[in-house]
Amino acid sequence: MRIALLESYYGGSHRAWADGYKRFSRHDVELLTMPAQYWKWRMQGAAITFARLLDTKPDLILASSMIDLSIFRALTFRRLGDVPLALYLHENQLSYPQNKRQGHGWRYGFINFVSALTADAVYFNSEYHRRDFMAQLPRMLKNFRDYYELQTIDEVRAKSRVLPVGIDLRRFDAHRVNRVKGAPPLILWNHRWEADKDPASFADSLVQLADEGHDFQVAITGERFGRMPVAFEEASSLLGKRLVQLGYLESFADYARLLWRADYAVSSAWQEFFGISVCEAIYCGCLPILPDRLNYPDLLTGALKPVCLYQRDRLTAQLRFHLESGLAFDTSALREKIAGYDWRRMAPRYDAELEALVNRWR
Numbered sequence: 001m002r003i004a005l006l007e008s009y010y011g012g013s014h015r016a017w018a019d020g021y022k023r024f025s026r027h028d029v030e031l032l033t034m035p036a037q038y039w040k041w042r043m044q045g046a047a048i049t050f051a052r053l054l055d056t057k058p059d060l061i062l063a064s065s066m067i068d069l070s071i072f073r074a075l076t077f078r079r080l081g082d083v084p085l086a087l088y089l090h091e092n093q094l095s096y097p098q099n100k101r102q103g104h105g106w107r108y109g110f111i112n113f114v115s116a117l118t119a120d121a122v123y124f125n126s127e128y129h130r131r132d133f134m135a136q137l138p139r140m141l142k143n144f145r146d147y148y149e150l151q152t153i154d155e156v157r158a159k160s161r162v163l164p165v166g167i168d169l170r171r172f173d174a175h176r177v178n179r180v181k182g183a184p185p186l187i188l189w190n191h192r193w194e195a196d197k198d199p200a201s202f203a204d205s206l207v208q209l210a211d212e213g214h215d216f217q218v219a220i221t222g223e224r225f226g227r228m229p230v231a232f233e234e235a236s237s238l239l240g241k242r243l244v245q246l247g248y249l250e251s252f253a254d255y256a257r258l259l260w261r262a263d264y265a266v267s268s269a270w271q272e273f274f275g276i277s278v279c280e281a282i283y284c285g286c287l288p289i290l291p292d293r294l295n296y297p298d299l300l301t302g303a304l305k306p307v308c309l310y311q312r313d314r315l316t317a318q319l320r321f322h323l324e325s326g327l328a329f330d331t332s333a334l335r336e337k338i339a340g341y342d343w344r345r346m347a348p349r350y351d352a353e354l355e356a357l358v359n360r361w362r
Contacts, residue, residue: 001027001358004058008046009066011036012223013165013276014090018064020166024347027354030058042066043093043111051075057083060358065089069115084361086354087119088163089129091273094136096196106140113137116156121357123163128295129273130162163353165274166346169283169339175256176284179263185323186217186244188262188281190255193224193232196271200231205268205316207238214323219245219258222277259284264322267291268315275299282338287329289318301334 003025007018010033022029032053034046047068054061054076061083063069069087093108112133116122124130134157141148179186187206191197206218218239220232224247236246249255259265265281265288272294279299282288290296292309300308307329310318339345 001060001355002058003027003029003354004032004054004061005029006032006046006050006054006061006063006067006072008034008042008050008064009036009039010034014064014066016168016276017088017090017165020168020343021347021350023168024166024343026347026351039066040108043108044068047072048075054080060084060086060354062086062088062354063115063119065091065112065115067115068111069118073118082361084120084357085118086121086123086357087115088123088125089116089133089273090125090165092129092133092136094140095132095273096271106143109136109140113140113152113156116160117152120159120361121353122156122160123353124160125163125165125274126295126298127162128298130160132273134160161353163350164341164346165276166343166350167276167279167341169280169342170344171252172256172259172280172284175253175260177257177260179261179285184215184217184242185263186219186261187319188259188265188286189218189220189222189267190259190265190277190281191222191267191269193222193229196269197222198268198270199229201268201315202266203229203231203235205319206242207235208316209319209323210239210242212320214320216242216323217244218242219262221245221247221249221255221258224248256284259286262286264289264319266315266319267296269294272296279338279341282331282334285331285335287322287331289315289322291315299338301337304329304331304334 043066092112137153265286267290288308
């Protein structure tokens with residue numbers, strides 16, 4: 001089966017997802033991509049570009065979330081009208097917490113909505129994401145003057161399924177190192193340096209714990225966009241020698257070794273539709289310290305939820321508990337659960353889902 005995969009934001013996790021499926025699928029996956037920049041223009045204009053670039057007829061089209069599929073289908077219907085169209089939602093613009101602050105309104109969320117309405121199948125990267133998207137749709141539609149078309153929500157729901165992100169986790173195995181016995185606990189942050197990941201809460205907690213005299217080390221990595229968060233600038237001087245890494249690691253081997261060395265992987269995010277960086281850290285043996293929201297509870301096994309999840313504004317207390325108790329927890333079951341997201345297990349699920357979609361159209 002020949003699949004055309006359209007990725008208009010070919011960078012970061014989107015790129016890893018597209019490359020991963022192409023590598024591990026048993027099908028012929030052709031990537032059509034655009035650089036990871038100008039996201040607003042990608043959502044509005046990528047459909048026009050892809051309609052021009054896709055010059056042959058595949059068995060199926062799989063489009064990532066940053067595209068207006070209604071425009072794409074309108075421009076290609078005469079050539080590709082009987083080709084099934086699947087939408088994969090890494091994220092959606094209805095739920096981003098910064099949209100209201102930035103004045104986007106419903107424009108880009110509406111593009112996600114009409115894309116889902118246009119697609120023959122809609123895949124979400126987590127059950128949390130699917131639930132949240134469906135909950136946001138009536139809020140958006142009721143914002144308009146009349147003809148709310150609320151029945152379309154059931155139409156989208158009926159063709160929606162959860163298909164978790166595939167991650168190439170096994171590549172971490174080649175860089176495994178042992179944790180240093182007797183060394184202070186290493187606390188890891190490996191997220192994007194943007195406001196929706198709330199770096200300030202993380203930095204404030206560490207500074208407070210350092211002021212209390214707790215012995216630990218800190219590694220802060222992850223992609224940076226623009227200037228360094230002020231909270232990280234201030235923390236870098238206040239934490240002193242405790243800070244062993246500050247900045248993105250270009251070398252995957254260095255990044256993997258850091259994860260294997262770390263004891264705790266922390267998130268304070270307010271936006272997370274799946275949690276790839278947390279999964280990578282868990283696979284490498286870190287105990288996750290996560291807010292009790294978003295997709296995080298679904299990533300964990302039941303036994304570890306009480307020691308891994310913290311309530312709002314309780315990050316400092318949760319970290320203090322672990323630093324003071326020094327208790328070790330068995331994370332083998334959690335690691336095995338996360339290993340299920342490796343592409344070697346996920347690619348056959350993708351293949352089966354997409355084959356079934358094509359067969360329904362034949």
